[in-house]
Amino acid sequence: MSKKNQLAAIHHSGRPYIIYKTKRGFDLYTNFSKKIILNNKNISSFLKKKNKRRMKNTDLFIGFFGYELLNNLINVKIPRQKNSNFPKGIFYKPEKIINFTNNLTYKNFSKVKKNNFKININKESYIKIFSKFKKKIKSGKTYQIKICTKYKTKSKIDPLEFFSRLSKTNLAPEAFMIRDKNYSVVSCSPENLITKKGLDISTKPIAGTVKKTKILNRTKALNYFKKNLKENKEHNMIVDMERNDLSRICKVGSVKLSKQKIVEEYKDLFHYVSLIKGRLKKNVKNIDIIKAMMPGGSVIGCPKISTLNLLNGQEKENRNIYTGSFGYIKFNGDMRFNIIIRSILNYKNISEISVASGVVVDSNVNHEFNENYIKAKALIDLFK
Amino acid sequence: MIYIIDHKDSFTHNVVHQFSLFDKVECDNYYEIDKSKIKKASVIVFSPGPGAPKDYPTTSKIYKENRGKKKIIGICLGFQQILFSEGAKIVEQKKIYHGFQSNIKVISDKSLFKKGKVFKVGRYHSLKLQEPFQIENFDITMRCLESKVAMSFENNKDKIYGFQFHPESFLTLNGNVLIKKILSA
Numbered sequence: 001m002s003k004k005n006q007l008a009a010i011h012h013s014g015r016p017y018i019i020y021k022t023k024r025g026f027d028l029y030t031n032f033s034k035k036i037i038l039n040n041k042n043i044s045s046f047l048k049k050k051n052k053r054r055m056k057n058t059d060l061f062i063g064f065f066g067y068e069l070l071n072n073l074i075n076v077k078i079p080r081q082k083n084s085n086f087p088k089g090i091f092y093k094p095e096k097i098i099n100f101t102n103n104l105t106y107k108n109f110s111k112v113k114k115n116n117f118k119i120n121i122n123k124e125s126y127i128k129i130f131s132k133f134k135k136k137i138k139s140g141k142t143y144q145i146k147i148c149t150k151y152k153t154k155s156k157i158d159p160l161e162f163f164s165r166l167s168k169t170n171l172a173p174e175a176f177m178i179r180d181k182n183y184s185v186v187s188c189s190p191e192n193l194i195t196k197k198g199l200d201i202s203t204k205p206i207a208g209t210v211k212k213t214k215i216l217n218r219t220k221a222l223n224y225f226k227k228n229l230k231e232n233k234e235h236n237m238i239v240d241m242e243r244n245d246l247s248r249i250c251k252v253g254s255v256k257l258s259k260q261k262i263v264e265e266y267k268d269l270f271h272y273v274s275l276i277k278g279r280l281k282k283n284v285k286n287i288d289i290i291k292a293m294m295p296g297g298s299v300i301g302c303p304k305i306s307t308l309n310l311l312n313g314q315e316k317e318n319r320n321i322y323t324g325s326f327g328y329i330k331f332n333g334d335m336r337f338n339i340i341i342r343s344i345l346n347y348k349n350i351s352e353i354s355v356a357s358g359v360v361v362d363s364n365v366n367h368e369f370n371e372n373y374i375k376a377k378a379l380i381d382l383f384k
Numbered sequence: 385m386i387y388i389i390d391h392k393d394s395f396t397h398n399v400v401h402q403f404s405l406f407d408k409v410e411c412d413n414y415y416e417i418d419k420s421k422i423k424k425a426s427v428i429v430f431s432p433g434p435g436a437p438k439d440y441p442t443t444s445k446i447y448k449e450n451r452g453k454k455k456i457i458g459i460c461l462g463f464q465q466i467l468f469s470e471g472a473k474i475v476e477q478k479k480i481y482h483g484f485q486s487n488i489k490v491i492s493d494k495s496l497f498k499k500g501k502v503f504k505v506g507r508y509h510s511l512k513l514q515e516p517f518q519i520e521n522f523d524i525t526m527r528c529l530e531s532k533v534a535m536s537f538e539n540n541k542d543k544i545y546g547f548q549f550h551p552e553s554f555l556t557l558n559g560n561v562l563i564k565k566i567l568s569a
Contacts, residue, residue, distance in 0.1 A: 233482055240506070240554060241394040247400060255401060303434050305394075
């Protein structure tokens with residue numbers, strides 16, 4: 001059976017499966033022998049559990065931590081929120097992995113109904129929150145904070161069809177898809193939060209995005225970022241914060257900025273990216289790494305704890321997977337995790353898309369509100 | 385041993401790594417300050433952090449108890465915390481510096497650093513020291529070239545030092561040299 005048919009066969013079988021972007025293509029994980037639904041009580045034991053070191057490539061857990069779970073793990077409390085009761089985190093033990101070296105191709109000819117997305121914070125409320133947070137910046141409570149808005153619509157989508165289209169227009173390095181019986185996630189996340197191999201660890205924050213145009217090439221994009229003081233300041237903050245988070249778990253003197261403010265090119269946009277590496281202290285466990293690094297700072301703001309508290313005091317609706325992390329933990333301890341952004345969560349016949357953009361001292365409220373919409377639109381357009 | 389008090393900041397562990405290049409470092413959260421470690425420490429460092437000095441009364445208390453007895457170093461909020469404890473006013477500034485790289489200059493011949501020397505440093509502060517300011521033995525030794533805002537003070541008699549900027553930031557060139565000199569003073 002060709003790979004293309006194999007993909008369609010798995011999809012139509014109704015079996016749960018996960019797809020995760022790799023350097024050369026995609027890996028598909030399926031035939032799950034275990035499914036662990038995480039909550040605030042069992043997450044520590046899940047992370048501390050020692051699995052037998054085996055050599056098979058299926059010896060890993062793959063899945064996600066939601067935002068609330070990650071807050072709880074670092075003792076940041078979230079007040080009661082509007083909640084769809086979506087699980088706080090889920091991990092799967094696959095028994096089969098299939099590599100795809102080519103692009104995914106899948107067509108479903110059934111039509112998606114035209115959808116009507118509704119935003120949970122209208123512009124008026126957004127302006128209020130924005131000016132409130134600006135005051136907090138002036139008084140020093142936070143230096144940068146990301147307001148999250150959520151778009152929702154009733155719909156039933158075919159996640160593979162969406163993911164296949166998305167990977168053609170936006171082949172993001174941390175893209176993934178989850179299809180389970182009662183929910184699915186389609187994501188074109190560009191941002192790697194943790195890559196851990198042995199004692200080596202790295203993180204690759206993105207802060208700064210510009211849309212590609214006919215005249216804006218890579219060199220011009222770099223010039224744009226370099227000259228844009230606001231983008232630079234935001235980026236600097238994130239670099240120092242990620243250096244800090246790595247320094248919690250790495251050997252003294254080993255945390256290095258290995259790529260400083262470079263431009264990465266994607267199909268439709270340029271990102272302003274840095275790469276920070278470190279060497280783990282010997283006694284550090286995976287739970288320590290996750291507590292030090294998550295939730296990823298670049299999508300929260302800075303400093304992390306006081307900014308999380310400000311956000312959680314403001315947000316009326318559970319973020320679910322948004323700004324959580326998806327990835328895997330191998331039985332030998334190696335890990336790869338992204339930051340869940342640019343994603344669609346489909347649960348109980350509702351599709352939700354969350355986006356956020358940063359408030360710093362010189363942010364403009366109209367610009368940031370529109371920026372949020374532009375980010376969401378790339379995904380909303382898939383529903384046409 | 386150097387004891388660092390972490391004011392819930394996202395830069396403190398950069399400070400920890402920087403000081404660890406020179407001595408053994410212990411670091412505790414503001415809410416879990418360990419008095420026995422303060423006793424053992426030869427140097428106490430107040431970390432950067434969100435908010436204002438009035439939000440951290442325990443740090444002010446520790447400062448007053450150890451002033452003149454141990455070397456004390458404050459960074460960013462820590463800088464403000466020391467001055468605040470000495471009676472200075474810490475106020476909001478018009479132009480806010482978050483993630484900013486500035487040139488600052490040594491302006492005093494009482495400084496451990498050579499007068500006239502310019503450093504490139506990283507800044508993350510909403511608040512600043514209100515001037516004029518006068519406290520015995522405390523000298524403003526560095527200022528921002530552009531805004532003239534106070535960037536460091538030195539009290540070489542009681543061995544109390546403060547930086548409004550962040551020596552541990554990747555935006556600060558030669559930050560390790562600055563810390564080494566203060567530690568060996």
